[in-house]
Amino acid sequence: MNKRVFRRALVISLLSLAGFFVLVTTVNQQIVHQQARDLRRVARTYVTSDHDGVDRQALAESEAAFITIIPDNPQTTRQKVMADALRGRRAKAFVTSVNVYGRTEQAYLFRDHGQWVAVSRYKSSVWTTAPEQFWILTLIFAALIALILLWLFRSEHQYQEAIRVMSHNLDRIREKKEPDPVILPPKSPFVPVAQRINALAAEQAHLREKVAVRQSSFDRLIDNLPLGVMLIDTNKDVILHNHAMSQLLGHQIPQPRHSYLDDVKTYALARMIEHTFRHEKTHHQELTVLATQKSVDASVIPLNQGISRLQVLVILYDVTYLRQVEKMQLDFVGNVSHELKTPVTAIAGFAExxxxxxxxxxxxxxxxxxxxxxxSKRLTQLINDILTLSRPETNQAVQATVALKKLVDDALRNLDKVIKDKQIQVEVAIAPDLQIVTDERKLTQIVRNLLNNAVFYNRLAGHVTITAQVVGDHLSLAVADTGIGIPEEEQARIFERFYRVDKARSRHNGGTGLGLAIVAELVKSMDGRVAVNSQVGVGSTFTVTLPVGQNNRPA
Structure with a gap:
């Protein structure tokens, strides 16, 4: 029981006891007044007894009263007590309380024929007049007080329980959990508070849902950004990052907070971050990540400037492909200049x-x-190849039904002289009735460049095998030769422009170094793919897979 409840119980008990005593005192006063009226009535009967012939002793016995004549020289104890009550009194009749033989009596003193007479009775009270009723009243009052205290303790318990549950609910709301139900009587003073808490919980749940949706959208946005994003707090711990940042840094960034130095191993980037923390200024620089060797455009931006909780945002943009494209452009310009210079120089020299x-x-x-x-023919071929590479997708595709074996035979016919000179055996394993619907012009260029490559780079008395078949909705065309082969480490680069495995033999054979690049560009424009399987000294097989129309079935 806390002090507040104890004080309330004590106050209620004291007030109840005071009320009980006030009630008993009031009843006693009423009894005393009633007894005084009875004494006056007996006195009047006593005064008139001389005329009515009433025996005064019998009157006293019948009224259960003491009738005492107070002489000037009192002899008995009762006379003396009554005489003492007369001292200092006025001459009129009056009611007073006296103590006779150790008991309190109420006496009415009046004058009769020149003498003072006292009519007295034992003083009555509620516990002497009606003791059974008094104890019943006392028990009822005690039971009422007990009920009041019980109601107080029960109400206090309910209030304390309601306060405890509502406080617990506030804690759960703060912890982002659902509140427990609160059961209260309809007239409880805590009903409005409970309703406000429930409304607050519903509003908080709604806000949490909105925040969760926004956070989910933000996380998806950050995770799908092509930029690497990392947020570092004032303690230099990583609090936010995305998948692109992990890829750029070359390892998986852990989720728990940790020092950014565990992830950033590139000195230039770490220095930019430190300078941003120190000077609170944005830093921008292009650098190479040590772990992945990727070129990135790095921006380090201070957030919450001017306050103690400074944060730093690191943004990395992968520019590796752009730099590769720039290098390829520079290489292309250099290679074109070099390739054009050779025939032009020869033509100019011989003309001179x-x-x-x-x-x-x-x-x-x-x-x-x-x-x-x-x-001049070589120069024309080089220019045509360059034009083909510069706009492989700008030419409008013209779909037509193509007899594949005839297309291959026509391409081989242009290589008859070279085939005979090198004594190459050519085998065309294509069904004569195989027809497909595709872009004939692009397919012709693909076949011619693959055959040129297979013939020019073949050995003396070698073999060339051309096979084709339609599987589902795709054409698989393979050109195999027994030529010089391609080292494994160079197979990934043979489709680059002007790249040659054997540069001396390429120029000797009249190649421009653009044939396979043209094949790759054309296949890509037709939504296909090209692959190579080669071994040095054994030969190479180039396989082109192209999507074809619905009617691509042998006739």
């Missing part, structure tokens, strides 16, 4: 020689003109 007098010799003239013609 002819102009300086060599034209007068018919044999020399024919020889030099033949060289100039060959170089």
């Amino acid at each position: 020689t002819l102009l300086n007098g060599a034209k007068n010799d018919p044999a020399t003239l024919d020889k030099f003109l033949g060289i100039i013609f060959d170089e």
Whole structure:
């Protein structure tokens, strides 16, 4: 029991006891007044007894009263007590209380024929007049007090329980949990508070749902950003990151808070972060990540500037592909310049020689003109290849039904001279009735470049095998040769522009270094794929897989 409840119980008990005593005192006063009236009535009967012939002794016995005549010289104890009560009194009759033989009596003193007479009775009270009723009243009052105290303790317990549950609910709301139900009587003073708490819980739940949805959207946004994002708090711990940042840094960043130095191993980036914390200024720099060797455009931005809880946002943008494209562009320009310079220089040199007098010799003239013609053809081929690479997807695709074996035979016919000179055996394992619906122009260029590559880079008396078949909705075309082969470490680069495995033999064979690059670009424009399987000294097999129309079935 706490002090507040104890004080309330004590106050209620004291007030109840005071009320009980006030009630008993009031009843006693009423009894005393009633007894005084009875004494006056007996006195009047006593005064008139002389005229009515009433025996005064019998009157006293019948009224259960003491009638005492107070002489000037009292002899008995009762006379003396009554005489003492007269001292200092006025001459009129009056009621007073006296103590006779150790008992309190109520006496009415009056004058009769020159003498003072006292009519007295034992003083009555509620416990002497009606003792049984008095104890019943006492028990009822005690039971009433007990009921009041019981109601008080029960109410206090209910209040304390309601306060405890509501406090617990507030704690649960603060902990983002559902509150427990509160059962209260309809007239309880805590009903409005409980309703406010329930409303607060519902509002908090709604807000938590909105925050969760926004947080989920934000997390998805951050995770799907192509930029690497990392947020570092004032203690230099990582509190937010995304998958792109893990890929750029080269390892999985753990979720628990930890020092950013556990993840950032590149000195230049760590220095940018430290300088941002120190000077609260944005830093921007392009650098290479040590672990992945990726080129990134790094921005380190201070947040919450000017306050103690400074945060730093690190944003990494992967520019590796851009730098590779820039390098490829530079390499392409250099290679084109070099490739164009060779035939142009040959044409200019032989033309100058002819102009300086060599034209007068018919044999020399024919020889030099033949060289100039060959170089011009090579120059034309190089220009056409470059144009093909520059706009492989700008030409509108024209779908047509193509007889694949005829297309391959036509491409081989242009290589008859080279095939005969190198004594190459060609095998075309394609069904004569295989027809497909595709872009004939692009497919012709793909086949011609693959056959050129297979023939020019083949060995003397080698073999070339061309196979094709339709599987489902895809055409699989394979060109296999027994040529020089391609080292495994260079197979990933053979589809780059101007890349040659054997540069000396490529120029000797009249290649431009763009054939396989053209094949790759055209296959890509047709939503297909090209693969190579090669072994040095054994040969190479190039496989092209292309989607074809619904009617692509052998006729």
